Structure formats: C-alpha cells, structure tokens
Amino acid sequence: MIATIRSLSKGGNGIVLLSEGVCFVPYVLPEETVEIEIFPYKKNLWKGELKKVIHPSPFRREPLCKFFGSCGGCNWQHISYEKQLEYKKEILLYNLKKITSFPIKDINLQLIASPHIVDFRSKVRFRIQNRKIGFLKKESHQLQEIDYCPIINQVSNQALSRARKSDLSSNELIIITNGQQVLTSQDEKDRYLDFFFSNFSFSINCNNFIQSNLFLLQTMLRLLTDFVSRIKPESVTELFSGAGFFSIPLARLCKRLFAYEIEPANIRTMHYNLKKNSVTNISIIQADLNQSPIKNSDLIVVDPPRGGISRKLAAQIASGCQAIAYFSCDSATFSRDLSYFLSKDFQLEKLFLIDNFPHCDHFEIFAQLKK
Numbered sequence: 500m501i502a503t504i505r506s507l508s509k510g511g512n513g514i515v516l517l518s519e520g521v522c523f524v525p526y527v528l529p530e531e532t533v534e535i536e537i538f539p540y541k542k543n544l545w546k547g548e549l550k551k552v553i554h555p556s557p558f559r560r561e562p563l564c565k566f567f568g569s570c571g572g573c574n575w576q577h578i579s580y581e582k583q584l585e586y587k588k589e590i591l592l593y594n595l596k597k598i599t600s601f602p603i604k605d606i607n608l609q610l611i612a613s614p615h616i617v618d619f620r621s622k623v624r625f626r627i628q629n630r631k632i633g634f635l636k637k638e639s640h641q642l643q644e645i646d647y648c649p650i651i652n653q654v655s656n657q658a659l660s661r662a663r664k665s666d667l668s669s670n671e672l673i674i675i676t677n678g679q680q681v682l683t684s685q686d687e688k689d690r691y692l693d694f695f696f697s698n699f700s701f702s703i704n705c706n707n708f709i710q711s712n713l714f715l716l717q718t719m720l721r722l723l724t725d726f727v728s729r730i731k732p733e734s735v736t737e738l739f740s741g742a743g744f745f746s747i748p749l750a751r752l753c754k755r756l757f758a759y760e761i762e763p764a765n766i767r768t769m770h771y772n773l774k775k776n777s778v779t780n781i782s783i784i785q786a787d788l789n790q791s792p793i794k795n796s797d798l799i800v801v802d803p804p805r806g807g808i809s810r811k812l813a814a815q816i817a818s819g820c821q822a823i824a825y826f827s828c829d830s831a832t833f834s835r836d837l838s839y840f841l842s843k844d845f846q847l848e849k850l851f852l853i854d855n856f857p858h859c860d861h862f863e864i865f866a867q868l869k870k
C-alpha cells in the first residue's frame with residue numbers, strides 16, 4: 500500500500516494511521532510518501548515493511564554503514580544529524596506532555612549534541628554465533644556478521660578485526676575504549692582500562708557499566724558537578740552508582756557519600772577506583788534498590804536502567820532529600836518518575852537532553868530538581 504508518514508514514535512519508527520489501527524514503519528521519516536507492506540502483530544497494531552520511498556524527506560541521508568537496515572544496531576542513520584536531534588526533542592516533549600502535568604512552555608530544556616557522530620562509542624557488545632561476530636538483526640535471533648562499525652572508533656575496529664581472526668569460543672565479544680586504547684573480553688580478566696579526567700582517573704573492565712559516548716563523558720560530569728556546587732550538600736546519596744564514574748567527583752564536593760549498586764562486578768571496580776584516587780568518604784552499599792531502604796541526604800543522585808525507579812523508591816527519594824539529580828535513558832519512564840516528584844513539591848529547575856546515542860532513537864536526559 501502507499502502511505503504517508505505522520506510522525507516518529509518513541510522507538511524511532513514512522514507512524515501510519517490505518518482505518519484498522521496504527522502501523523509502525525522503520526527506516527522512514529515524517530511526511531514521506533512510501534510504499535509499504537503491512538503485517539498485523541497485536542490488536543489494532545501493525546508493522547510495516549518499507550518497500551520503496553516515493554517522495555523522500557529533504558532530511559533523508561545516505562546511511563554511513565553498509566549494514567544499516569540489516570543490523571539491529573542503529574535505526575536512524577537515514578536521517579540528517581540535525582533532524583535526529585529535533586526528533587529526539589519532539590519525542591521527549593511529547594512524553595512530558597502526555598505523562599506529566601508540567602506546562603511545556605515553562606521547561607528550560609537544553610539540547611547537547613554529540614561533538615562527533617562517528618567513532619564515539621566507549622563500549623560495544625558483539626554477539627558470536629557459529630564463530631562469526633556481529634549484531635543480531637532487527638527483532639531477530641539471526642546474526643548479521645560485522646567486519647566494520649562506524650560508530651566505534653579505529654582502535655575498537657582494529658580489535659574487532661583481530662578477534663575475527665582468533666579462536667572464537669565464547670558467545671560474545673565486548674570491546675571498551677578510552678579513545679586511544681582498548682580492552683576486550685578476550686584479554687586477561689583482571690585488567691583495567693583507565694580514563695583520565697581533570698582531577699581523577701576512572702578504571703573499568705569489560706564487565707562494568709560505562710556511559711556510552713566517549714565525547715560526552717566530561718560534559719555529563721560537568722553538568723552534575725555544576726548542580727552539586729550550587730546545592731552545596733553535606734551528604735549525598737547516589738543510587739545506581741555503577742563502578743563509581745559519578746561518585747569520585749561527587750565525593751570531592753561533599754563530606755559523606757552513600758553509593759548504592761547491585762552488581763558485584765561494578766562494586767569490586769568501585770573499590771579499586773576509590774583506592775586509586777585516595778577517596779575515603781564514600782560508603783558503598785550493595786543493594787537491590789527495588790527492595791532496600793536508602794539513606795536520607797541533602798542531595799540524591801539517581802541514574803537507573805531503562806525501567807526507571809519503583810514507586811516505593813521514588814517515595815523514599817521524595818521524602819529523603821531537598822534536591823534530586825536524575826539521569827535517565829528513557830523518556831517515558833523518566834516522565835512518569837518526574838510526574839511523581841512534581842506532585843511531591845519538587846520543582847524542575849533545568850532539563851538537559853544529552854545525545855549520547857547518535858543514529859539511534861535513544862538519548863540521555865538529565866533533570867535538576869529542587870524542593
């Protein structure tokens with residue numbers, strides 16, 4: 500059938516309104532006229548497969564990568580980078596409007612683009628199937644073999660080439676880079692890769708969490724420390740602290756920091772990082788934050804996985820501090836959690852959209868809230 504794309508959904512697909520329901524079409528842009536084949540998948544919901552672009556959008560671009568469309572990684576390489584940023588902003592504002600009662604015109608939203616749109620990934624996890632390395636195809640368990648990926652940098656691509664020639668016995672290959680060096684899951688298990696910042700160094704191994712855009716690590720730290728410097732907290736509670744990327748600069752700005760994290764691998768690395776940087780005012784607490792109580796503090800820093808935070812945890816945060824620094828990688832769960840904090844007398848001071856993920860519909864959000 501021939502269809503016109505209305506807008507992009509959260510998830511990055513084009514929306515087509517059918518008389519029978521809504522159809523989601525990947526690899527298209529708003530206002531394009533396209534030929535699609537449609538398949539029902541849920542009540543009133545359809546999936547569309549792009550057959551031909553009849554009237555392309557002026558913002559359509561040649562994809563960077565020969566695997567675009569078959570690889571399940573990037574889904575927006577066909578969109579100019581400036582327009583990707585605009586669509587991300589629209590998706591965030593749409594969710595905020597739909598889910599919270601916050602007056603959109605009052606939002607002080609700042610958009611921070613990625614300084615580079617290739618070579619930016621700090622960490623990549625490839626699958627290995629039948630001794631071949633790649634990414635899973637979109638919505639599939641089938642492997643798309645990959646020999647080069649433009650969003651990982653040159654040293655990471657070199658590590659990929661070396662791994663392709665090696666004996667592949669595991670089912671995944673993880674590569675992390677600080678820009679110049681790499682560490683892979685094929686290297687010895689007790690090795691660390693160091694990242695250097697103005698007043699501390701941060702080390703991780705392949706099992707640890709790291710924010711994904713090499714060129715925005717420093718920016719994320721600056722946005723957080725600027726807010727903390729304004730609040731001047733004596734105590735800080737940090738939830739979902741990972742291996743301590745935020746914790747070390749935060750600890751320098753307060754007397755006492757309580758860091759909560761569930762993964763033993765991240766906690767081991769955090770102890771290593773604290774020792775290396777001679778930080779002594781952090782208490783690390785291993786806990787499942789869906790279950791456990793948390794310490795009250797002047798400021799609570801939160802950086803949860805995509806699902807956001809439970810209502811029980813949100814209630815503890817709201818009654819346990821005067822200011823919240825909330826990082827999120829999902830605009831829908833973020834809007835839900837923000838809505839709760841607004842109902843508990845917090846005010847949204849500033850909101851940042853940080854584009855950690857060029858060529859994907861994902862983005863990072865940073866909210867500064869005060870009672």
Ligand SMILES: C[S@@+](CC[C@H](N)C(=O)[O-])C[C@H]1O[C@@H](n2cnc3c(N)ncnc32)[C@H](O)[C@@H]1O
Nearest residue numbers: 708739740741744760761762786787788789802
């Ligand atoms: C988005 S990462 C944030 C890491 C850290 N802020 C950083 O910048 O490196 C989320 C972290 O939450 C941890 N996590 C996930 N579920 C958790 C839970 N239920 N309780 C405690 N920590 C959890 C993960 O292991 C991960 O390290």
